[in-house]
Amino acid sequence: MIHSDKNTNEEDYWYANETCEIYTGEKFPCQEIYFKKNTDIPLRTAEVVRRGWDLFHVTTYYKVISIGKLDEKLFKRIPETWAYTCTDLMLQTSYNPSIVAIDLNKSAPVQVWLKSPPHRINGNDTVAIEWRPANYSKCNDCLTWTPKRFIFNLNNFQEAQTLLITRVKDGDGIYMVSIFYGGGFDTVDPDCCWFAVN
DSSP: EESSSOOOSSSSEEEEESSEOOOOEEEEEEEEEEETTTTSSSSEEEEEEEEEEEEEEEEEEEOOOOOSSSOOGGGTSSSSHHHHOOOOOOOOEESSSSSEETTTTOEEEEEEEEEEEEOOOOOOOOOEEEEEEEETTSSSSSEEOSSEEEEEEETTTTTTTTEEEEEEEEOHHHHHEEEEESSTTGSSSSSGGEEEEE
């Protein structure tokens, strides 16, 4: 992140040195964060996110409810099983490309990373990801892939890892879905995190 020299009297602005283009053709820093001037209190973040087939520039505003030592009453309502019953819609994978064409006996790389960090549960922030053809795929034995498993954690969740896909049999309509282990991702529906091979 780069600290901007175009800060206002009320905010400090940081932005990623990488730019992303949204569906309208506009370009933005891929991630931005605004802090209250000379503090580490976040005011809002903005990032380019994928929703369906399009990329959008989305801003999230924050309401700070406590500064300093946290008040325990804020956490009394949180059940101890929160990590297993939580529905965090940001727990997803990103793929580049999300649709890849591979000829018979050829291979192609797919970059994989997480949209948000895994949850730390009982001191462990690790999530393992494996893949399988979706139940609605027309061919379940057309592809092989390596490696069979990726490991992500709080330190590397945004770093792209490369999945090498090889077509070993002709067939169309192949959708590869993610299977998650740990990091709060266990409850994520595999059908929300897929890429297609044509």
